[in-house]
Amino acid sequence: DLAVSGWQIAKSVLIFLGIPLLAGFLTRRLGERGKGRAWYETRFLPKIGPVALYGLLFTIVILFALQGDQITSRPLDVARIAVPLLVYFGLMWAGSYALGKTIGLTYERTTTLAFTAAGNNFELAIAVAIATFGATSGQALAGVVGPLIEVPVLVALVYVSLALRHRFTTTEVPA
Template identity: 75%
Template sequence: MARTGPAPAPGSTDRLSVAAELSFLDRYLAVWILAAMAAGIGLGRLVPGLNGALAKVEIGGISLPIAAGLLVMMYPVLAKVRYDRLDAVTGDRRLMTSSLVINWIVGPAVMFALAWVFLPDLPEYRTGLIIVGLARCIAMVIIWNDLACGDREAAAVLVALNSMFQVTAFGVLGWFYLDLLPGWLGLGEGQRLDISMWKIALNVVVFLGVPLLAGFLTRRLGEKKLGRARYEANVLPRIGPWALYGLLFTIVVLFALQGKTITSQPLDVARIALPLLVYFAIMWFGTFALGKAIGLAYERTATLAFTAAGNNFELAIAVAIATFGVTSGQALSGVVGPLIEVPVLIALVYVSLAWRKKDTAAA
């Protein structure tokens, strides 16, 4: 995230020397993330009233501290996107079709199946996991993709595509997987989600629309004033580190909000974590293999894999709390989502980079 120098084009030799490009902060990113998670859980557990105070700072069900952290996190990465190249992404039918199918057909179905296999006796946790599977990622995936040297332009397009489908399809899929399908399969009575299209749209606008507009305007105005080469050589290295600061701040706040809940129910957390681990493995490795099979270059294969494996934890938690209550098992499943997703996907960044290095050596 804090790489120096102009942003190289996908596939260029500059992006092959990953270790040389990484700053001190990026090189030990896993350490900082684990420390941020521990700090957040510790603060939430040890500071009386902190989680309650943080929870009150919200507008329309959206946590302002988390929103601020995500905006700071996403803005520098979106300012790196070369928006004049987006047509090359939208014209890639293999990428676009694969992303839609994986995110909106395969992903929710996989989570539904895993939730019933691993949690047949815990309906609240099972429902929470299914909600997590329906909330496709539109924010933090941009960070994982950038760290894995994925295609930034492709990530911007796929995230925008997920956002449009999230607004229109989330409620329908929630009804299908939580109410209709269980009845069809004889699994018992279904449950309904109390979430309006307006709230989902607001979530999309805040967590994607604002940083996307800011990133676009920064690049547009910066290139107009300085030219592309000077903009990428002088501006991007200055704002780049803020992505990491925003990520770490978001993690601290998120885990401070839920630290007491997580630590007070360790066995329940473990039950919820197991299907999540299987889900991330299936979605990431399966999608990465698909990308290779259909002939996508590494950059777009990585982007496809991370957009498939990531989830919109903020939306999942908000929906679970709004529908079932803040102390519900559904809400706990939503909270455990990022607890597992953050360390797993940062580990997959290293797996992805190792795969890239192997492909480069073979070439």
């Protein structure tokens, strides 16, 4: 049985999406008002941008440290998580890529569309799973396995994208 309230999950989503959204809004408003847009975009953003990456990398290292034993001792569970993810990434990427090409988008826009559709928000999924079920739960394991599958699959799809680049014309159909 799953004894989790909808409010508990909603609260986690509000915290993990709301706080960064509010922080981004406030830094933009205060930064642009105080020192101007040029300063904000050329000085502030380049300095603060890597902090998010460092935080994500730190979180992933900690989670892999906590989940490493489960990943290596439960390969069938990892495979049961990984196979549907492989299918999902492939179908979402290929479907979006085909759609972009069909409606006449440029290579750049089609590729952006395909990777946006295929990329998941595992950061949020991991945060909600940990907040709801704990860092060493099976649900957190699923959240940790996701990026293990997502990253190599999307890197491979970059090469597929590059190989398909020659199939595009250089002009975009107006909307």
